[in-house]
Amino acid sequence: MKFGFVDVSQLLRRHMAALSKRHRFILVSLSVHAALISLCYYFGSYRIELARQQDLVRAGAELSRQSSTEKRVLDMKQIADLLEQSGRDHASSDTAGDQTSFSATSLPKTPAELLEQARQLSKSIAEVEQRLKADELARIEGIPKDQARKQLDATAPKQAPASAPAADAKPEQLAKEIEQLAARARAALVQRQQDLRRRVDGVAVQSPESTSGDAYGGGRHPDAVRKGTGGELPSDGPLSTTPGGNDSLAVERIGKFINRDLALPRHVSGWYRRSGERIFNPGGGEIPMVDAGALHKAVGRMLGRGGEFADRVYVNSWYLIGPFEGKHGRGLFANYRYPPEDGVVLDAAYAGKDSRVVKWRYFNADSYPLVPPDFAEDAVYYGYTELMLDREQDLTMWIGADDDAQVWLNDEQVWVGGNINKMSLWRALYDTQNTYARDFNMTEGKRRVRFKKGRNKLFFKLANGPLRMYFSLVLTK
Incomplete structure (x- = not known):
């Protein structure tokens, strides 16, 4: 200026x-x-x-x-x-x-x-x-x-009467x-x-x-x-x-x-062995085949009246929490126990992996299979959901996981994952052309279980080692 x-x-x-x-x-x-x-x-x-x-x-x-x-x-x-x-x-x-x-x-x-x-x-x-x-x-x-x-x-x-607890x-x-x-x-x-x-x-x-x-x-x-x-x-x-x-x-x-709370008895499912190694605990070791042309697929948590008609239902809605610190290698299948295994409290927060604070979050998967958010290697995740059935009935649970999973139905353990590596399963899933994702069938084994009428509570523990991670739970009659 x-x-x-x-x-x-x-x-x-x-x-x-x-x-x-x-x-x-x-x-x-x-x-x-x-x-x-x-x-x-x-x-x-x-x-x-x-x-x-x-x-x-x-x-x-x-x-x-x-x-x-x-x-x-x-x-x-x-x-x-x-x-x-x-x-x-x-x-x-x-x-x-x-x-x-x-x-x-x-x-x-x-x-x-x-x-x-x-x-x-x-x-x-x-x-x-x-x-x-x-x-x-x-x-x-x-x-x-x-x-x-x-x-x-x-x-x-x-017996002396119990005294009132001190203030x-x-x-x-x-x-x-x-x-x-x-x-x-x-x-x-x-x-x-x-x-x-x-x-x-x-x-x-x-x-x-x-x-x-x-x-x-x-x-x-x-x-x-x-x-x-x-x-x-x-x-x-x-x-x-x-x-x-x-x-x-x-x-x-x-x-x-x-x-x-004990391990599943041996008679409920056969063991799959390769070169003397026990691959699944329990499980089929090979992906069960399905008739893709006859499938009526759906997603959700309601079966029977009030739910969508289907003969193959992918359970895609969960409350999820993780990651927690996890093991790797052979220790993966004997992973650490964290508070959600003692009781699901959806308002709670815990110390997770790498000192982060983890909370329960509602997650509605828009694709198959379920991949928990916040991916981490050598980590543990938990999931909780409720299924509604219009009548008591037996259903088949098709379960798959990368890497290891345990599943509880109404507080009873109905599935225990593998106890060593699953290289044969990974090759079938990832290294070959297949329609497993399209057919809701990224499954390592299946089990017939009894569901009660009304609300049924499902809880899973997922342990991830290296690289990819997923959890799959599909129901059929």
């Missing part, structure tokens, strides 16, 4: 240069302070965000602990129901096994309320135990049940007592199963009155068995030992509950 014959912009530059020379240290100080303010703002925000994430992780851990505690209380409720059913004269179609421990919701009860519920259930279980012992004693000794109950009550140790009791202390009560209830159920199995097999049962602390006894009593080839016990009527009878049905139901 010029005003008259004077260049004003040049004068301003000269003036600023003179100021900078005269006040050089002031300008440097201002620059340094500005940089420090910026750094403080950045690191302050970072620390606030880090603290927020740590609070989320701590809250998630607490929710998981509470979910695990509630699971134990639900187990006690199922144990009480199973014990009650085992003493009925006729089989009941109402099974405790229809319940499930995956809550998938925030838990409304406090630890103190859960402890009170566990104590009440423990009292109910003890009452059922005493009644069943009286029934056994009456059967063995040939006396009325009322008399047997009086004899048992007279010799039963007196300052920590949740960990309350959870510990619940764990002890649940273990005691489980022991009672195991003892009941053993007693029923002996009855079904025609083996004598020791008089409950003469046992030393056992719920039902396990040895022979000299007067317990009538003379005869079958070893029958005195009773008010014939024992229900036929297949489907109440005793044998109770043994089956109790066994299913007790063994639900």
Whole structure:
């Protein structure tokens, strides 16, 4: 800009240069302070965000602990129901096994309320135990049940009433007592199963009155068995030992509950071997063939009335969480256990792989197969969903995964993935021309399972090693 014959912009530059020379240290100080303010703002925000994430992780851990505690209380409720059913004269179609421990919701009860519920259930279980012992004693000794109950009550140790939890009791202390009560209830159920199995097999049962602390006894009593080839016990009527009878049905139901967390029995599926190596655990080892021309395909989570008609349904809608830190190589198939396996709490957040915070997210896959977001190698992912069926029925689950998967249906494990590499499967999927993706058939094996009417809860664990990753679950009749 010029005003008259004077260049004003040049004068301003000269003036600023003179100021900078005269006040050089002031300008440097201002620059340094500005940089420090910026750094403080950045690191302050970072620390606030880090603290927020740590609070989320701590809250998630607490929710998981509470979910695990509630699971134990639900187990006690199922144990009480199973014990009650085992003493009925006729089989009941109402099974405790229809319940499930995956809550998938925030838990409304406090630890103190859960402890009170566990104590009440423990009292109910003890009452059922005493009644069943009286029934056994009456059967063995040939006396009325009322008399047997009086004899048992007279010799039963007196238990001091449980005191109310202290106001300052920590949740960990309350959870510990619940764990002890649940273990005691489980022991009672195991003892009941053993007693029923002996009855079904025609083996004598020791008089409950003469046992030393056992719920039902396990040895022979000299007067317990009538003379005869079958070893029958005195009773008010014939024992229900036929297949489907109440005793044998109770043994089956109790066994299913007790063994639900164990590895799948070998007889459910054959092993596939190559050069002496066990490839799948269990599984077919080769992709099952389908008649692509006859397929009626659909995606979703509803089968029957209210759902789309199809004979092959790809389950594509899940709540997903991950990645968590995972193993690789041969350790891949014995991967770490994380809180979602103790209970699904959709509001929880956890410390995931590489110190990131992971949360449950709803994911509706628009293509086949399901590829969880946030891909990572040597990682673990979990998925949860609910299936709605208009009636109880058997369906075939077609399952495939890159690399390893485990699947639970209504809290019962129905699939365990491979235990070494699956190179033959990868070659069939990735290195040959095929229509597996088009046919919803990137499957390593299948299993026939029973679904109940209404809501069914599905949960999977996916372990990924190197490179690609997917999970596939398809249902057929």
